[in-house]
Each structure stands twice: as structure tokens, then as C-alpha cells.
Amino acid sequence: MTLEDHAYDELLPATRRALLHRTAKAQAEGRAPSLVAAVVRDGQVVWHGARGSVAGRLPDADTQYRIGSITKTFTAVLVMRLRDEGLLDLNDPLGKHLPCPDLEAGAGTGVGAAAGDVTVAQLLAHTGGLAAESPSPWWERTPGTVRPELADVLGEQPFRHPVGQRHHYSNPGYTLLGSLVAELRGAPWEEVLRAEVLEPLGLHRTSAQPKAPYAQGLAVHPWADVLLAEPVEDLGLMAPAGQLWSTTGDLARFAAFLARGDERVLSAESVREMRTPAAPPESGDRYMGYGLGMQLLNVEQRTLAGHMGSLPGFLAGLLFSEEEEVGAVALANCTSGPLLGSLAAELVQTVVEAEPRIPETWRPASEVDQGVLELAGAWYWGTHAFGLRLRGDDGLDLGPLAAAGRSASFRAEADGTWTGLNGYYAGETLRAVRREDGSVSHLDLGSFVFTREPYEAGAPVPGGVDPQGWFGLG
Missing domain, CATH: 2.40.128 (Lipocalin)
Structure with missing residues (x-):
């Protein structure tokens, strides 16, 4: 049996123990009621670990957790599909495709016309200058019916910065993108997501509403080992920014798709475009920048792409290395505690350092031009x-x-x-x-x-080549 025929999809025992140790440490030190993690390599889930309990049982790869802003990456995929089909250009202003009465009605307060001028790309990369949050009350802890219209999501003063001049993370911006998807598809965002992304990729345990088995969202008292149940709200129009529930199994497959692409959903070229820096990081941000729906992180001179997420009662992290095709997912049911972005990055590092990628066999070309x-x-x-x-x-x-x-x-x-x-x-x-x-x-x-020679004589070198040629100094 050759090395290529060997079960490379199996991690070494020492690597598996290192992954479990890091996961257990994050759960214990972060005081998470439960924490699950998974690693995907070359498109296959190769490890899963869990600590704590959900409904009295150890959670597994099929247990749902709320994933918060990882939802934004799913929404970005839908927008990129619209671009690839020629239904929009990323440089199009939002108002070209979303002539929403809610926006137009707010024109007198500065909402409509200005928001309509922000481009699709700027919304994807959080450079549209929009506020980070919607007006009070805190949208993550209030039902979506509190903001039934886009004007309610944006408020009377939706901008915090000049359009296009800096990266400023915006949840309302992704609400606009979700409404854009619904407008151009003629169907609700959730229906479009299921038909165009979840079903083709086999993400059957990813949904807008929780489906058993799922973890309860909890808050952990900062000074005592006691818990408080967090409310579970349907986010309404804000759903494209953070509504989804998912599992480590589904998110590991999603990470593999974001690394490789899938012609049924998005090509390899388009997902590569998503993870290409489109905006610099905010001052003091630990990330190296933001793509089109993806956060970018530099760890030990290695670029990791993905997204973090949080909602009351839940934390989530998904990161992957395109170069090594290794990704990691971590989910927990607590409002604060373990740093799951750091955990996901460390799980990736553990695998790529302990088990370096085996180079593909070199073979000569079958033909040559x-x-x-x-x-x-x-x-x-x-x-x-x-x-x-x-x-x-x-x-x-x-x-x-x-x-x-x-x-x-x-x-x-x-x-x-x-x-x-x-x-x-x-x-x-x-x-x-x-x-x-x-x-x-x-x-x-x-x-x-x-040219074939330095400043080759006779070649059309701009400015020409001195006819004296090369010379020395006596």
C-alpha cells in the first residue's frame, strides 16, 4: 500500500489527544456549560471533541448551537451567487436593486437616499459607514417584530463614518444584504438560503430555528458557578446578520466548501474572492482585515479565514487555512467565556504543525504546448x-x-x-x-x-537602451 492509499483521513493518536486537551482546557477555563469542536482536513471531518453536557448528555457533532455572525458568511455566499449569475455587480449601489419603500420613506431623515448609495461590495466588507448596531433596544435580545421595517433597522442616523473610507463592522449592513437577496429572488432570505446553499451542500442540521437536539443558551455568573437562561429571539429582518443554528458537523463541511468551492453553489474562484482582503482591520482589531463576508486572521505567518459569532447564550468560531486545507469549528452555549476564535485557530495550528501536509506526488505533464x-x-x-x-x-x-x-x-x-x-x-x-x-x-x-537578457538590445524597453551598452569604470 502506497502512502497515497493510506488512510490519511485519520489523525495520529498524539494529535487527537492534543486537540482534546486544548478543547477541554478552553471549556474548563472559559467555564462553558458545554463546548464542541471539530477539525476538517482535505474536505473530510477528521476529529470531533466535546466537553460538558446538553440535556444531561455529552453533545455530539449533531447537536445544534446558535452561530451568530457566522450567518453573515452564508448571506455573503447568496450575494456572490447573485453576482455570478449577472443579476448584480458588486459595485452597484444598493438602491439600484432594492427600491424599498422603507428606505425611500426615510429620505427626509437622511435614511433612504444615503443608504441606497452604499455599494453591495461596501456592505459585504463593512465599509459602508453604517452603524455597528440598530437603534435601541438591543436587537439580539428583542424580537424581530420590534423592527418590522428596514427604516426601523437603520434608524434616523444610520451612518457613523463617510462611505467607503474605513472598515466599521455593521450588523444593519447585512440586514440590507438579506433584504437584497429576498428582493432579487422573490422569496424570503431563509427559503433562498435553504434552496441554494444548505440543501446542495448537505447542511441538513443548519436552520433558522432550533431543531432537537440543541443546546440551551445560558449565561454564566462571573463570580459564581451558577447559570441563567438567555432568551431565544427570532431576529426578524436582522436574521441575515445572525439568526442561524448549526452543528460542528455542518460547519466543518461549510468550512471545506469555503476553502475549495463547489460548482453547485460557488466556484473556487468566487470563494477565493470572498476570502481576499477587501478592507483593512479596525484600529486595535486582532484580525488582519475583512474580505467579502469573511474575517481574516494571521497566525504564525499563516492566513486563516472564516468568521466568529455570538448571540446571548452562545459563542461560535470557524477558521480554516486554504494552503493546508485544514479548518476548525468550535461552539459553546454561554454568553461569554472561552475565546472560540483563538481555540479554532489553535486547533488548526495543532494539526498543521503535528501532521504537515503530505505533498502530492509529482508527475510529468501528459502533453505540452x-x-x-x-x-x-x-x-x-x-x-x-x-x-x-x-x-x-x-x-x-x-x-x-x-x-x-x-x-x-x-x-x-x-x-x-x-x-x-x-x-x-x-x-x-x-x-x-x-x-x-x-x-x-x-x-x-x-x-x-x-526580456531574456538584462536590458536586451532591440527589445522595446520603455525609454530605450543606451547604445553605448554596458561599460566599466576605469
């Missing part, structure tokens, strides 16, 4: 040396031959060019410029000229 093969090798931007390597998927990798410099991977396009996927050259076009006889003259990358 001789015209593309001609491009492989050393190129020079001015005097900076770069190497261009062909990948087996017809893409290219370009990187400096010295330690420092810009590098990027490129995707092949049907017209014979390549599009940058990351780094400085993300979205930029790389093309090979050929002479009349078909030979390669140079590479053009976003107007940068790469």
Missing part, C-alpha cells in the same frame, strides 16, 4: 532576474530568482494570455509578444517589459 514551453526559464525586468515555470494545469508561476521581489501565479486564458491570481499582479494580464517570424520578443505584464 511547445509555444508555451518556449516561455519557461529566466527573464529580466530591467536587471531583476525572474524565473517563469509552467504548471501542469496550463498556468504559470513567475517569481524572483533572488530572495526578494514580486511573485505571482497566473491562470491561462482562452486568448493565449494569462491572468494574475495573487500578489501585486493579481488581475493583471501577462502576454507573450512575438516578432513577425513568430519568435518571442518579450513578455508584457501590466506594461512591464520582461
Whole structure:
């Protein structure tokens, strides 16, 4: 049996014990009535741990907890689906698609026209300048019927910052996105979510209302080991910002989808776009930024993406590493206590450090385009040396031959060019410029000229090459 045939989906006993120890420590030190966690690797759930009790029993991967703002990532997926279908552009102002009477009615108080000018992308990335919360009373502890209209969610002064100038987390912003989804689909947000995301991904234990078995939301007294039941409210219009209940089993599968994509829901390219930084972090924020519905965290030089969540009685954390395809989920039924974002990050770190990803077997290409093969090798931007390597998927990798410099991977396009996927050259076009006889003259990358020799004579180097050529100093 080869290494590839071996059951890599099974974690080593030492790793499993380390995961259980970290989970148990979080539950004990955070004083959580119950805490469940799971790890997913290469799309498969490889570990589940639980401490405490729910209704007198140890919770399992099928026990529901409320996940709070992880709901926002589900809502963002629905919005990205609308974009991919061509029903909206992320740069569209909200008012183009949501001509809601509630917004228009508030125009006299500054609600309607201004909120309608915020773009879909700004709402997704929390850069629309909207307030963090809806007007009093505290929306997480009041029924959704208290705010029956969008104008009630926004209030008379919905803005705290100029539009587009800073990241400011906004729950009302995701309420607007949920209403946008309902408007364009002609169905309630919850129905659209179930039909377009939950059912295709097999997330049968994720729902807007709790379904047994589920944990009761509790508050733990800060100075005594006693509990207080928290109310369970239907959030109404605020549901797209934090309504959902789910399990570690479902969320682990959702994390795998966010890392890989699934053509039935969103492509790999679209989920990659979601986890690409779209806004800097707020001052003092421990996160490195925010994508389109995803929080981004740097841990030991490793980028983790996902989202945290909380509602009275519940805490939740979901983080994953795209590079290692390892993710972790942690859920607890307490208003405050364990830091589940930190726990999820530590569970990911435990696995990737104890059991480094096994590289895929290298195999030669089955066929090769001789015209593309001609491009492989050393190129020079001015005097900076770069190497261009062909990948087996017809893409290219370009990187400096010295330690420092810009590098990027490129995707092949049907017209014979390549599009940058990351780094400085993300979205930029790389093309090979050929002479009349078909030979390669140079590479053009976003107007940068790469030549086979440093400042190659005869190449169209901007500004030209001094005819004196290279010289020394006597």
C-alpha cells in the first residue's frame, strides 16, 4: 500500500489527544456549560471533541448551537451567487436593486437616499459607514417584530463614518444584504438560503430555528458557578446578520466548501474572492482585515479565514487555512467565556504543525504546448532576474530568482494570455509578444517589459537602451 492509499483521513493518536486537551482546557477555563469542536482536513471531518453536557448528555457533532455572525458568511455566499449569475455587480449601489419603500420613506431623515448609495461590495466588507448596531433596544435580545421595517433597522442616523473610507463592522449592513437577496429572488432570505446553499451542500442540521437536539443558551455568573437562561429571539429582518443554528458537523463541511468551492453553489474562484482582503482591520482589531463576508486572521505567518459569532447564550468560531486545507469549528452555549476564535485557530495550528501536509506526488505533464514551453526559464525586468515555470494545469508561476521581489501565479486564458491570481499582479494580464517570424520578443505584464537578457538590445524597453551598452569604470 502506497502512502497515497493510506488512510490519511485519520489523525495520529498524539494529535487527537492534543486537540482534546486544548478543547477541554478552553471549556474548563472559559467555564462553558458545554463546548464542541471539530477539525476538517482535505474536505473530510477528521476529529470531533466535546466537553460538558446538553440535556444531561455529552453533545455530539449533531447537536445544534446558535452561530451568530457566522450567518453573515452564508448571506455573503447568496450575494456572490447573485453576482455570478449577472443579476448584480458588486459595485452597484444598493438602491439600484432594492427600491424599498422603507428606505425611500426615510429620505427626509437622511435614511433612504444615503443608504441606497452604499455599494453591495461596501456592505459585504463593512465599509459602508453604517452603524455597528440598530437603534435601541438591543436587537439580539428583542424580537424581530420590534423592527418590522428596514427604516426601523437603520434608524434616523444610520451612518457613523463617510462611505467607503474605513472598515466599521455593521450588523444593519447585512440586514440590507438579506433584504437584497429576498428582493432579487422573490422569496424570503431563509427559503433562498435553504434552496441554494444548505440543501446542495448537505447542511441538513443548519436552520433558522432550533431543531432537537440543541443546546440551551445560558449565561454564566462571573463570580459564581451558577447559570441563567438567555432568551431565544427570532431576529426578524436582522436574521441575515445572525439568526442561524448549526452543528460542528455542518460547519466543518461549510468550512471545506469555503476553502475549495463547489460548482453547485460557488466556484473556487468566487470563494477565493470572498476570502481576499477587501478592507483593512479596525484600529486595535486582532484580525488582519475583512474580505467579502469573511474575517481574516494571521497566525504564525499563516492566513486563516472564516468568521466568529455570538448571540446571548452562545459563542461560535470557524477558521480554516486554504494552503493546508485544514479548518476548525468550535461552539459553546454561554454568553461569554472561552475565546472560540483563538481555540479554532489553535486547533488548526495543532494539526498543521503535528501532521504537515503530505505533498502530492509529482508527475510529468501528459502533453505540452511547445509555444508555451518556449516561455519557461529566466527573464529580466530591467536587471531583476525572474524565473517563469509552467504548471501542469496550463498556468504559470513567475517569481524572483533572488530572495526578494514580486511573485505571482497566473491562470491561462482562452486568448493565449494569462491572468494574475495573487500578489501585486493579481488581475493583471501577462502576454507573450512575438516578432513577425513568430519568435518571442518579450513578455508584457501590466506594461512591464520582461526580456531574456538584462536590458536586451532591440527589445522595446520603455525609454530605450543606451547604445553605448554596458561599460566599466576605469
